[in-house]
Amino acid sequence: xxxxxxxxxxxxxxxxxxxxxxxxxxxxxxxxxxxxxxxxxxxxxxxxxxxxxxxxxxxxxxxxxxxxxxxxxxxxxxxxxxxxxxxxxxxxxxxxxxxxxxxxxxxxxxxxxxxxxxxxxxxxxxxxxxxxxxxxxxxxxxxxxxxxx
Numbered sequence: 344x345x346x347x348x349x350x351x352x353x354x355x356x357x358x359x360x361x362x363x364x365x366x367x368x369x370x371x372x373x374x375x376x377x378x379x380x381x382x383x384x385x386x387x388x389x390x391x392x393x394x395x396x397x398x399x400x401x402x403x404x405x406x407x408x409x410x411x412x413x414x415x416x417x418x419x420x421x422x423x424x425x426x427x428x429x430x431x432x433x434x435x436x437x438x439x440x441x442x443x444x445x446x447x448x449x450x451x452x453x454x455x456x457x458x459x460x461x462x463x464x465x466x467x468x469x470x471x472x473x474x475x476x477x478x479x480x481x482x483x484x485x486x487x488x489x490x491x492x
Contacts, residue, residue, distance in 0.1 A: 347348050348408075349366070349404040349407055351396060351400075351401075351404050352395060352404055352405075352408070353446040354367045355391050355406075356391050356393070356471065357408075358422075358432075359387060359391060359403065359468065359469045360408050360409055362468075363468045363469075363486045364486065365412065365487060365488050366412060366415075366486065366488060367386075367467070367484070367485070367486050368463070368466070368467040368468060368483050368484065368485050369403055369405065369409070369467060369468055369469050369470075369471060369483070369486070370385075370464045370467045370469070370471065370481070370482070370483045370484075371398050371401045371471045371473060371476070371481065371482050372398070372464075372470060372471065372472060372473065372475075372480070373398055373404065373434075373472065373475035373476070373477065373479070373480035373481055374472070374474055374475055374476055376470075376472070376477065376481055377461075378390040378470050378472035379472075381461060381464050381465055381470055382469070382472075384447060384465040385464075385465065385466075385468060385469055385470055386467070386468045386469065387468065387469045390469075390470045390471065390472045390476070391469055391470070391471045391472070392471070392472050393471055393472070393473045393474070394474055396472050396473050396474060397404075397473060397474060397475045397476075397477075398434065398438065398440060398473045398475035398477075398480040398481070398482065399438060399473075399475075399480075400473075401471060401473045402438055402441045402442070402445075402482060402484075403441050403445075405471070405484065406441060406442070406444075406445035406484070409443070409484060409486055410486065410487040410488060410489050411442070411445065411446050411450070411484060411485065411486070411487050411490075412485040412486060412487035413487050414487070415485060416417055416453070417453040417485070418446075418484065418485040418487065419438075419442045419450060419452050419453070419464075419473035419482060419483070419484055419485070420452065420453045420454070420460070420463065420482065420483040421435050421438065421452045421453070421454050421455075421460075421479065421481060421482050421491065422454065422455065422456075422457055422460040422479055422481045423454040423455060423456050423457065423460075424479060425457055428454065428456075432475055432476065432478060432479045432480075433476065434475070434477040434478075434479060434480040435452065435454075435479060435480075436469045437450075438439070438452065438482050439452050440445050440467045442482075442484075450491075451464075452482070460481065460483070463483060464481075464483060467483065468486075
């Protein structure tokens with residue numbers, strides 16, 4: 344246990360978040376996401392696990408430490424619903440609120456096609472597998488910077 348660090352952020356996830364640099368991405372995924380195969384192509388090479396945690400809580404705890412990139416148009420990306428690119432699943436609406444709370448201002452989530460999401464996830468620093476059962480509970484977060492005081 345560490346002061347001010349959420350107890351669900353274990354040593355592997357804490358290390359990954361600290362090792363990421365500006366512009367690196369972390370992917371938080373639901374239980375149906377092919378986490379192991381996608382993560383095999385990431386910087387870490389294997390998924391990190393947050394068993395028993397849904398993706399909304401995972402986003403909340405990761406964003407308690409991770410600044411979002413303010414220099415890009417899409418620091419938070421979700422997967423489009425197959426067959427209905429304009430649909431906003433409940434879990435995505437909840438993720439939208441978490442991202443905006445962490446960012447401190449409005450920040451629309453960009454939705455990209457399923458296979459484009461997989462391709463982008465393979466380029467990430469890490470994939471975090473959650474126990475999220477709601478479909479489309481996946482989000483890519485791009486790390487920003489913490490300015491000097």
